[in-house]
Amino acid sequence: xxxxIIDLLKRSNLSITDSRKKILESFFQEDSALAHAxxxxxxxxxxxxxxxxxxxxxxxxxxxxxxxxxxxxxxLYALCKDSCSAGHHHxxxxxxxxxxxxxxxxxxxxxVPAVHMPVGFAASQIDMVVSGICNYCNATT
Amino acid sequence: xxxxIIDLLKRSNLSITDSRKKILESFFQEDSALAHAxxxxxxxxxxxxxxxxxxxxxxxxxxxxxxxxxxxxxxLYALCKDSCSAGHHHxxxxxxxxxxxxxxxxxxxxxVPAVHMPVGFAASQIDMVVSGICNYCNATT
DNA sequence: TACACTATTGCAACTATGTTGCAAAATGTT
DNA sequence: AACATTTTGCAACATAGTTGCAATAGTGTA
Numbered sequence: 428x429x430x431x432i433i434d435l436l437k438r439s440n441l442s443i444t445d446s447r448k449k450i451l452e453s454f455f456q457e458d459s460a461l462a463h464a465x466x467x468x469x470x471x472x473x474x475x476x477x478x479x480x481x482x483x484x485x486x487x488x489x490x491x492x493x494x495x496x497x498x499x500x501x502x503l504y505a506l507c508k509d510s511c512s513a514g515h516h517h518x519x520x521x522x523x524x525x526x527x528x529x530x531x532x533x534x535x536x537x538x539v540p541a542v543h544m545p546v547g548f549a550a551s552q553i554d555m556v557v558s559g560i561c562n563y564c565n566a567t568t
Numbered sequence: 569x570x571x572x573i574i575d576l577l578k579r580s581n582l583s584i585t586d587s588r589k590k591i592l593e594s595f596f597q598e599d600s601a602l603a604h605a606x607x608x609x610x611x612x613x614x615x616x617x618x619x620x621x622x623x624x625x626x627x628x629x630x631x632x633x634x635x636x637x638x639x640x641x642x643x644l645y646a647l648c649k650d651s652c653s654a655g656h657h658h659x660x661x662x663x664x665x666x667x668x669x670x671x672x673x674x675x676x677x678x679x680v681p682a683v684h685m686p687v688g689f690a691a692s693q694i695d696m697v698v699s700g701i702c703n704y705c706n707a708t709t
Numbered sequence: 710t711a712c713a714c715t716a717t718t719g720c721a722a723c724t725a726t727g728t729t730g731c732a733a734a735a736t737g738t739t
Numbered sequence: 740a741a742c743a744t745t746t747t748g749c750a751a752c753a754t755a756g757t758t759g760c761a762a763t764a765g766t767g768t769a
Contacts, residue, residue, distance in 0.1 A: 539683075556695045557693070618727090
């Protein structure tokens with residue numbers, strides 16, 4: 428784990444700091460997307476709120492994580508897959524929000540379908556967020 | 569205009585108040601979706617911030633307007649079409665955000681396409697937000 | 710390993726956004 | 740017009756996010 432995180436930071440040309448390691452750790456430990464508050468809980472009192480904001484922004488810039496738009500307008504972050512690089516995100520997958528456990532997942536293998544735009548409209552990016560019940564909640568209820 | 573607004577309020581079982589009339593007017597005058605701040609600008613100093621928040625919430629509850637999720641997590645509101653009713657929204661259309669003029673539109677005639685969910689996931693609602701250049705900006709640049 | 714340079718962090722202060730309780734004012738009903 | 744009910748404005752509070760700056764930690768080099 429520790430080594431995986433250090434490698435990722437090096438690959439992204441970022442210096443290895445305690446806060447970056449701890450915050451990345453949160454993402455590797457959780458399979459779902461995290462809100463700023465989730466991360467604050469995970470890292471505890473160790474780091475300042477501002478540091479977390481700046482670290483997350485840095486990770487987004489470097490293509491390590493991406494933000495997820497949600498219908499209730501909370502900002503969520505999730506790890507990018509390898510196809511993402513600095514300044515160039517490729518997260519064209521569908522995001523899923525479970526109404527039961529409230530977790531948000533990246534459906535890496537579900538690609539956002541094409542839509543036919545009206546005349547005059549040119550699409551450059553498409554975000555698709557699906558809500559419902561996730562596989563874990565469906566299995567246990 | 570005035571009469572149309574009053575009728576809409578009556579149909580929704582809402583009392584006719586100055587703030588509700590003025591706020592609804594904003595929506596009828598703009599073809600694009602409005603943020604809270606846009607509305608505050610439009611109605612000026614006439615009403616308290618809190619009143620605007622509460623009025624918008626009331627309109628959402630009554631099915632007069634709906635919220636639009638955006639990738640940058642700003643809350644936007646737009647008029648619902650007639651198929652919406654209290655507690656029962658039918659806004660299954662695609663939303664479009666122009667990267668040039670920054671306005672957000674409901675593409676009423678573009679229905680959100682179906683997606684195939686992985687085993688175990690049950691979808692109940694799908695939001696699709698497309699960004700790019702709108703027809704107005706494409707025509708004038 | 711120690712040094713110097715650069716990047717990162719913490720603190721404080723600030724802005725924006727949204728919420729709640731309660732008394733005053735406006736609305737609808739008779 | 741008078742009453743009961745909603746709605747509004749105010750004040751205070753809560754949360755989220757940003758900025759400048761000084762102190763600290765990380766990195767490459769000798």
